[in-house]
Amino acid sequence: MMTQVVRYRWLFVLLLPGLAYFAIFKYAPMYGVTIAFQDYLPFLGFTGSPWVGLKHFENLFSSPDFPRVLGNTLILAGLNAVFVFPAPIVVALLLNEVRLNVLKRAVQSAIYIPHFLSWTIVAALTYLLFALDVGPITQAMNSLFGERFDFLADPDWFRPLVVLQTLWKSTGWGTIIYLAALAGVDPNLYEAARIDGAGRWQQMWHVTLPAIRSTIVIMTILLAGNLLDTGFEQIYLLTNSLNRSVAEVFDTYVYFLGITQGAYSYSTAVGLFKAVVGIVLIYGVNWVARRFGQTGLF
Amino acid sequence: MKPFNKIGALLGAVAITLPLTLASCGKSEEKADPADLGTLTIMLPLIGGSGTAPAPDGEIHKAVEAFTGKKLEITWIPNANYGDRMNVTLASDNLPEVMVSQGKLPAFVQSAEAGAFWDLTNKLDSYPNLKAANKQIERNSSINGKVYGVFRGRDPMRAAVIVREDWLTKLGLKMPETVDDLYNVAKAFTENDPDGNGKKDTYGLIIPKWPAGYGSASPYDVVETWFGAPNGWGERNGKLVPGFDTEEFLAANRYMKKMITEGLVNPDYATFDSGKWEQPFFQGKGGIIVDVSSRGPSLLKLFKEKDAANYDSYVDLTGNLKGPDGKLRAFPTTGYNGFLAISKQSVPTEAELDDVLNVLNKLSSKEGQILLNNGIEGRNFTVQDGFAIGKPQDDPAVKTMTSDVSYFGQLGTATAGYQAYVGLPPGKAERAMYEKRLKFHKADEASAVHNPAQMIISKTQVAKGAQLDLIVSDARIKYFAGQIDEAGLKAEIKRWYDQGGQDIVNEMNEQYAKIKK
Structure with missing residues (x-):
């Protein structure tokens, strides 16, 4: 062991900056979560603020806001998992079947673009397109269904809008990793399948999908960790008085309490709770994946 | 480059960045000389x-x-x-x-x-x-x-009602003086084709999405004060009560709901961007804004850019309106x-x-x-x-x-x-408007409804107030939109009490008793 360390000493030295990065920027700030167990007052500092144990967690779990915020977060997370997660896979498979390379490239580039727009711009576009009575989409829908749609204020439309926004913004970008995996599939497999008489669908089902299965599993595990990150800006920009009951999620709740109301300790407790759920989910999905004989993340 | 050099450079980089990052994590840097406030x-x-x-x-x-x-x-x-x-x-x-x-x-x-x-x-x-x-x-x-x-x-007074003067003239109406006048003007603006294009494409009052909660000088808060509801907090039977727990609050919101249901207000009042508040007024979609009086000159300027010859005929403004009982209660800052x-x-x-x-x-x-x-x-x-x-x-x-x-x-x-100079109004119309504003500010001051609890801070208010006040302001909008009825609005007010509002009321009254002594 020691001899190995000496032998590869320069590799260890090379490792140092990376370790330092994590120690300084990722682990050291975690000291800050201690304020979740204090009645933190900026003026008194980390060391001077009184310790209160689990008070803020008790407040959170007994708060009437908690079931609503948790519910909204889980529903949005569920919608993301069901609609947003598979979208890049489907698009990547479709692109993979495109024969004309020029067309494939063009479509790829076109659907990447939304990824580079900020949520503020996406929200502004949404407001333009879906504005009551005057937005083009609203007008089209109104004349199509003969109803008066109020997309922006109607709480029933909040979640579909969020999912649509996310799909529009992230699908193209998400295809990159799958297209990369697809590019790595051995063409001989397709050839063999064709010789055995497999059609397009059968090739996709029996060759393509199994080839990218491990990628999908890894992406699923990563998704689980971020499941409760419903995104702050996107939600915040779409919220108003009429849809707040379905729009309030952990990210906006923490912002609202911590930044606008100065409840630093309480909002840290909420954030910590969210992080713990994320860790549990990562381990859970990883465990399930391994049970099904797939390579997990760890 | 020899391996040694590479590592030397690497260590050098670490050595340079480390103290920097550590320093920025550390306690505040010492001032050169804290005693000297040069x-x-x-x-x-x-x-x-x-x-x-x-x-x-x-x-x-x-x-x-x-x-x-x-x-x-x-x-x-x-x-x-x-x-x-x-x-x-x-x-x-x-x-x-x-x-x-x-x-x-x-x-x-x-x-x-x-x-x-x-x-x-x-x-x-x-x-x-x-x-x-x-x-x-x-x-x-x-x-x-x-x-x-x-x-x-x-300024202790700023509230104003700003109206499209050319629409008033066309329909032969006068500037509103009471809340009933306001309703009638809004109704006429909606139904009597004030822009004369033969289409029913106008409305009365323009209200934007209001970013803050209850008691934040929104048009709704102003109208409630006109109806006699307390401005934020008020004294009833010697006790402080929140303004929304009064009959006048409900009456004012019934009035607003009537206007909204009848289409006298822009239909997207819950989502309309307040940064564009002046647009519908200027473009001739809506005809009334309830806001601070300095909105008047700002609108005047827009019209001047469009129609320099007659720009003085578009915007008129007045101060606070009398309530349904004919009494003036002004909304102060x-x-x-x-x-x-x-x-x-x-x-x-x-x-x-x-x-x-x-x-x-x-x-x-x-x-x-x-x-x-x-x-x-x-x-x-x-x-x-x-x-x-x-x-x-x-x-x-x-x-x-x-x-x-x-x-x-x-x-x-x-x-x-304030002792500095005020900018010279660029034209006659601007000067006239400036003088008019000063006049009604002064006149309204005597009828100002002050918030007696302005100086009182309750602990629960600090910890939960912003969240709680959203319950009320959201409920107000939901009531207008028809998501809840008046019973629902009252239920939401009760929810305010249950989720910590009662503590606020108790703490406020405790402090209030101390200060009154």
């Missing part, structure tokens, strides 16, 4: 103007430094982020010596009560320009009677716009505090106010019958000064009254 650090909001913060070597900045005899280090924060930034700054341990607090943010109250800022109660009277001309405003700006900052005085608080950590001794207050006192003198609000006479403005006239801005230096001076006003307090 340099004054200040945090101010950047409001309006061109959006470019004044440069520290700008002419105005230099003039203010020369005037006060201090070097100034000003951090300008865009106004939209000021509240967030303020919270973050309070959470750091490097507070500027003087900072604007735009009202009693929870984080500010907590910090002040923990001793982060100087208690200035009874201290300010020995500085002639910081001595409050109106003691009620100083009390309003205090936290349970304790003054933690020099308030920045503002708090009389101040935040205050300048002085950090105890950065200004540790009484002597230094005196030094800082002397600077603020000097800046609030007539001379100081003119410098901060108008600039340098003869350089970027001249005076004509008591009004300031800006110099032509073809000279880039004058242009910069004019922009800078639009920001520096934030540093002035006008605690003892």
Whole structure:
């Protein structure tokens, strides 16, 4: 062991900056979560603020806001998992079947673009397109269904809008990793399948999908960790008085309490709770994946 | 490159970055000499103007430094982020010596009560320009009677009803005087085709999405006051009650709901961007705005750009409206716009505090106010019958000064009254409107409904108030939209009480009893 360390000493030295990065920027700030167990007052500092144990967690779990915020977060997370997660896979498979390379490239580039727009711009576009009575989409829908749609204020439309926004913004970008995996599939497999008489669908089902299965599993595990990150800006920009009951999620709740109301300790407790759920989910999905004989993340 | 060199370079890089990162994690850097306040650090909001913060070597900045005899280090924060930034700054341990607090943010109250800022109660009277001309405003700006900052005085009256005058003329209507008039005008604007295009494509009142909760000077809050509901808090049977727990509140909202259901208000009132408030008025979609009176000149300017010949025929405005019982109840401002608080950590001794207050006192003198609000006479403005006239801005230096001076006003307090020049209204119509505004502000002042609880801060209010007040303001909008009925609105008000509102009411009354004594 020691001899190995000496032998590869320069590799260890090379490792140092990376370790330092994590120690300084990722682990050291975690000291800050201690304020979740204090009645933190900026003026008194980390060391001077009184310790209160689990008070803020008790407040959170007994708060009437908690079931609503948790519910909204889980529903949005569920919608993301069901609609947003598979979208890049489907698009990547479709692109993979495109024969004309020029067309494939063009479509790829076109659907990447939304990824580079900020949520503020996406929200502004949404407001333009879906504005009551005057937005083009609203007008089209109104004349199509003969109803008066109020997309922006109607709480029933909040979640579909969020999912649509996310799909529009992230699908193209998400295809990159799958297209990369697809590019790595051995063409001989397709050839063999064709010789055995497999059609397009059968090739996709029996060759393509199994080839990218491990990628999908890894992406699923990563998704689980971020499941409760419903995104702050996107939600915040779409919220108003009429849809707040379905729009309030952990990210906006923490912002609202911590930044606008100065409840630093309480909002840290909420954030910590969210992080713990994320860790549990990562381990859970990883465990399930391994049970099904797939390579997990760890 | 030899391996040794590579590693040397790497170690060098680590050696350089490490102390930097450690230093920035550490406690606040020592000031060169904490006892010497030769340099004054200040945090101010950047409001309006061109959006470019004044440069520290700008002419105005230099003039203010020369005037006060201090070097100034000003951090300008865009106004939209000021509240967030303020919270973050309070959470750091490097507070500027003087900072604007735009009202009693929870984080500010907590910090002040923990001793982060100087208690200035009874201290300010020995500085002639910081001595409050109106003691009620100083009390309003205090936290349970304790003054933690020099308030920045503002007009005590600003509410106004702004109406499309050409529409009134076309339909043969008069400016509204009562809430019933307002309803009738709004109805006529909606149904009688005021723009004469033969289509029913107009509405009366324009209301935007309001970002803050209950009691934040939204058009709804103003109308409630006209109906006789308390302004925020009010005394009923000797006890303080929240304004929304009154019959008048419900009556006012029934009235608003009627207007909204009948289509007399823009249908997207729950989502319409308040930054575009003037657009529908200007474009002839809606005809009435209930806002501050300074919205009037701003609209006038828009019309002047479009139709310079007849621009005076489009906008008329009036003050507060009489309630359904014919009585006038005016919606006042708090009389101040935040205050300048002085950090105890950065200004540790009484002597230094005196030094800082002397600077603020000097800046609030007539001379100081003119410098901060108008600039340098003869350089970027001249005076004509008591009004300031800006110099032509073809000279880039004058242009910069004019922009800078639009920001520096934030540093002035006008605690003892505003003494700088008002800009000369550019035309006859503007002058007439200016005089009209002054007139109805003055007239409304006598009927102002003040919030008796303005100075009282309850602990629960600080911890949960913003969240709770959203319950009420959301319920109000849901009631208008028909998501809930009046019983539902009352249920939401009850929910306010159940989720902590009752504690607020108790704490407020406890404090109120103490202060009244």
